[in-house]
Amino acid sequence: MKKKRINYFKYFSLFFAIVVLAFIAGCTGASPTAPIINSFSASPSTITVGESSTLSWSATDATSVTIDNGIGSVALTGTTAVNPTTTTTYTLTATNVAGSVTATTTVTVSSAVTVTYNGNGNTAGTVPVDPSSPYEYGATVTVLGNTGGLTRINDGGTSYRFTGWNTKADGSGADQAEGSTFTMGASNVTLYAQWTPYVLLDTGTAGGYIFYDKGYYSHGWRYLEAAPSDQSASAPWGCYGVSISGADGTAVGTGEQNTIDIEAGCATFGTAADICANLGWGGYSDWFLPSKDELNLMYTNLKVAGVGGFAGNYYWSSSEGDANNARYQGFNSGYQGNDGKKYFNLRVRAVRVF
Numbered sequence: 001m002k003k004k005r006i007n008y009f010k011y012f013s014l015f016f017a018i019v020v021l022a023f024i025a026g027c028t029g030a031s032p033t034a035p036i037i038n039s040f041s042a043s044p045s046t047i048t049v050g051e052s053s054t055l056s057w058s059a060t061d062a063t064s065v066t067i068d069n070g071i072g073s074v075a076l077t078g079t080t081a082v083n084p085t086t087t088t089t090y091t092l093t094a095t096n097v098a099g100s101v102t103a104t105t106t107v108t109v110s111s112a113v114t115v116t117y118n119g120n121g122n123t124a125g126t127v128p129v130d131p132s133s134p135y136e137y138g139a140t141v142t143v144l145g146n147t148g149g150l151t152r153i154n155d156g157g158t159s160y161r162f163t164g165w166n167t168k169a170d171g172s173g174a175d176q177a178e179g180s181t182f183t184m185g186a187s188n189v190t191l192y193a194q195w196t197p198y199v200l201l202d203t204g205t206a207g208g209y210i211f212y213d214k215g216y217y218s219h220g221w222r223y224l225e226a227a228p229s230d231q232s233a234s235a236p237w238g239c240y241g242v243s244i245s246g247a248d249g250t251a252v253g254t255g256e257q258n259t260i261d262i263e264a265g266c267a268t269f270g271t272a273a274d275i276c277a278n279l280g281w282g283g284y285s286d287w288f289l290p291s292k293d294e295l296n297l298m299y300t301n302l303k304v305a306g307v308g309g310f311a312g313n314y315y316w317s318s319s320e321g322d323a324n325n326a327r328y329q330g331f332n333s334g335y336q337g338n339d340g341k342k343y344f345n346l347r348v349r350a351v352r353v354f
């Protein structure tokens with residue numbers, strides 16, 4: 001009888017142990033899983049000193065998420081801006097009861113910043129290229145000139161002269177004159193060409209002085225500019241006794257054709273028209289001897305204003321009077337005459353249109 005009772009007790013103990021284990025298993029469930037980091041990135045991943053990058057991340061199944069380098073606790077999903085001054089790797093840590101997982105992203109900080117030039121509406125020429133760019137932060141930059149010959153001609157019926165550079169296209173930024181210097185900051189710099197419409201007495205595209213503005217473009221030009229100095233102090237008009245067909249234009253706009261006709265009808269080397277037709281000044285070779293009325297505009301708009309360095313002597317025009325005479329003008333009083341192909345050697349000043 002005693003032996004039977006002991007067997008019942010063993011069965012009961014075993015059954016109780018099984019029940020307890022089943023209860024524990026039912027309460028705890030399956031083993032927990034580690035958190036998941038879905039993404040962690042920086043945009044842009046490369047910046048210069050002073051610029052910012054945005055960190056973006058997403059994590060699931062985490063009870064806490066942190067980012068190092070002073071950011072601290074963050075939400076499971078989010079973004080934040082960072083402004084490192086040196087290349088920095090950020091570590092995101094996602095944690096739950098099962099443990100922690102990490103991901104990293106790097107923001108590369110470049111200390112090299114660039115200076116570039118922008119033509120800002122130029123119609124010809126090329127922008128300068130700074131051979132010293134890129135620069136280090138704090139470096140001294142010397143502003144280049146208009147070394148590529150930028151021009152802005154007949155833009156909507158108006159031509160413009162180059163006046164310098166500015167950090168804003170509309171001129172509302174900092175002016176930067178040729179040869180001036182500035183200290184390089186943390187960001188790239190673009191210098192925009194600045195333009196202002198041409199007016200009388202301005203320096204023209206070839207470096208001469210503007211003495212006439214037609215007010216509109218026709219036949220390919222609007223402005224007349226005179227060379228900045230005389231081409232001769234004593235030159236013949238040439239071909240005395242020869243009537244040059246077509247060289248009798250006197251009005252504004254006829255000097256160029258007069259010069260072409262003189263060159264075609266008078267083979268004498270070194271005449272006033274020949275000197276102008278063969279002039280290469282300011283990068284241009286389209287100079288000519290002014291007509292009578294063009295010469296008068298040079299006197300009234302330049303000489304009287306004290307511009308151009310004209311002598312108080314007589315200057316030839318390209319307007320022929322007849323086979324023996326040609327028209328000229330005194331730049332002391334404005335007097336215009338018509339004679340002297342054979343007897344006079346006068347001063348010469350070339351002009352061009354643009």
